[in-house]
Amino acid sequence: MEEEAFDAIVIGGGVAGLSAAMTLARANMKFLLVERGEFAGAKNVSGGVLWGSDLAKLVPQYWEEEDGGWERFVNHRRLSLMDEQSAFTLDFKSSHWNQPPYTGVVVLRARFDNWLAGKVQEAIDASDFAEESFIATDIKVDQVLMEGGRAVGIKTGDEEFYAKVVIIAEGVNNLLTRQVGLQTEYVPADHMLTGIKEIIRFDQQRLEDRFQLRGRSGMSNEFVGWATDGVEGGGFLYTNKDTLSVGLVLSIADLRAQKKSPHDILSHFKTHPVVADAIEGGEVVEYSAHVVSSGDKRAMPREVYADGVLIIGEAANLLLNAGKAIQGMDYAMRSGILAAETVVEAKEAGDFSVGKLADYRKKLDASYIMKDINGFQDAVHVLHDPIMQHKVPNILCDFGRSFFSIDNQPTAKSKDMILDAVRRHSSLWEMAKFGFKAGRSL
Template sequence: MDEKFDCIIVGAGIAGLAAAMILARNNMKFLLIEKGDFAGSKNVSGGVLWGSDLARLVPEYWKEEDGGWERYINHRRLTFMDRESTFSIDFKSSHFNAPPYSGVVVLRSRFDRWLADKVQEAIDDSDFAMESFIATSIKVDEVLMEDDKATGIRTGEEEFHADSVIIAEGVNNLLTRQAGLQDDYVPADHMLTGIKEVIRLDQKVLEDRFQLNGLSGMSNEFIGYATDGVEGGGFLYTNRDTVSLGLVAGIRDMREKEKSPHDLLNQFKNHPVIQDTIRGGEVVEYSAHVVSSGDKQVMPKALYKDGLLLCGEAANLLMNAGKAIQGMDFAMRSGILGAETIIHAKKKGDFSSQTLQEYRRKLDETYVMKDINQFQDAVHMLHSPEMFRDIPNLVCDFGRKFFTIDSKPTRKSRRLFAESVKKHSSYWDLIKLGFKGGKSL
């Protein structure tokens, strides 16, 4: 048996699993390596997987009795928060009730394991059922290079060889740097810490509290007091019988303001509105991980070289421009495109960068890079102090005035708004921010 693989994939996260699924269905011989005990064991994140690519990988996934997802999203909420109050923009529509869903909530440890089982099914149905593998509990120490071309990987004393390597190692880009595609660690200015608790509630209580029907679900993002003036924001997603509640906060900003993720999360949970939301719940999981801010400046200088491709967070493919936190869908699409590029290279018998550059061209033509390029100004604006400090305080202050009825003559809304603007900002600052927002969104 020829022990050389067509492709070795490093990392069984969403990007790696998506690539493996496409390779298996196209009768490619590959090795998928994961350092955790099982796919998903190291993936502590969780949130909403947006888009339609899941239906491409697992057709009619919504019909499975025990699918890997929690709920579909038909309720979106954006909440501005100060110390006492919240003011929300709320949208719910039956338009989102029909599959394939535009967004599903996932818990990664469960979802990735389920998707890995689907990949194994595809391997079993392929021509290389006995020669393609998902190998877990293995740490890749090095990408093997010959004349600056990737030829395989080394783990401990063992070497595995392949025509190509897909690095889907996530945000801790050790192999990406070792392979020469990124010079150094991404600066702390562009990185955030995500911290999350999974809180269990009685399923009926959860569904009644969030007005859910069947497997419908809600996503809620928070701006303002959630991070107590630190760059970032909060989130809440409804799972089957739990909620995922947490924050993302700028690493450098936390350090400079001497805040800890744990203290910020406790403060967030003690906000009167959040207390009501999670009342009676039991914390069953706590996790933290590093994520990119979505600034394209921190993307590797190239996403490919001879015999090598980068997918998912290894390529810093993530964006939050205020509409949604997108990372898992970017990872899935990049994994699919990476695998398609490897299949094309196999047919040509050429795994050089000249052939693999097709991956970047394909990526540039998709919504992934088009959105990353088009909404960079929105990413920068969302991470500006005005957005996580002044604007939430202004909005909530106006909301308190507007909705208070106290047996006194009611004042015009424009006067109430003017008072809030004077207290927390200025009309000139709002005009500048409005201009930036209009230009960026």
């Protein structure tokens, strides 16, 4: 068994698993990646902007490929706070984001993951284990095999495969993470969201004209307020090559409490004048739904490693949405790289003990992932606060309507307009307290 064992088995061919696999292949490791979908990405949903530049580390010069796995780079960002009729938008567009490596690329996961899997296969082919490392699709891992408290491999149907380390990259429905005992607790619904998304197709030129896109440039727009019909959550709209990704992430607990359906709320969101104008003339070609972490770190497993096991990506609930963006794919990518580097170092040291695997935890803590997850927990709570979800968007839209209206009447001073808007929806005291809390959290 020892001789046949892989250095690592990676469970899951999403962003996390593929990033780990790429790092392992480059470092001449012998590994097996098992993905239950027909191909990598087949079961994956994302809004999705992949933020940061780790992709360029995994696939150098990826932007030079004619048919790379990405849709558009983001050089235009918008954050819209909505009431029923209006949207008050923070809008930032800059050509300083035009140069690769880009700050963010919009991806469609079925295409992106499959492309990245192709790149991993190329790295396998160039490694010393071209014949002994594999990406196996259409196979579901049923169980992590344990011997004396240590993970030693996996079971799929009647077959068993052995490895020195099992890297669990199964995503947010982390059943195997629970099986190995790292997430024993039932994760409460208020730490989880459900994401739904439509892909809406356009003539490419029409899309580019509508959103002022040039070449491969793209736009990301997040929404708070009326978008979610009173349910805790937010909306998004991203430009792909010739489609839009339009969707919502909604609190599962609040959906349940209010007895509302995500599909109805998405229909509601699409009737807002700002969204309706953006999607007008497009054809819905795909609909998908997927659970997503809220970014509340109480949902994380109690540890991200155990004897023979490392947990990466959203299986470890590594995600942050502090109001600026959803960061799940970049965390998946970086955690996959860090876990694979830990395996490489363990092999070099000839030490796969749990003490050595604990280095992954240290790497994660030292990385921007845990620094940001720990540093922005207050901001996650502020974003989900009913004041931020309802009152702030109403106040800003009210203010916007007064500020931008010219109606042959004496014009009030802006400070009076904002005070009026605050008094209509809240109180000065409540907003002062909330402003202080929000200011400190960011």
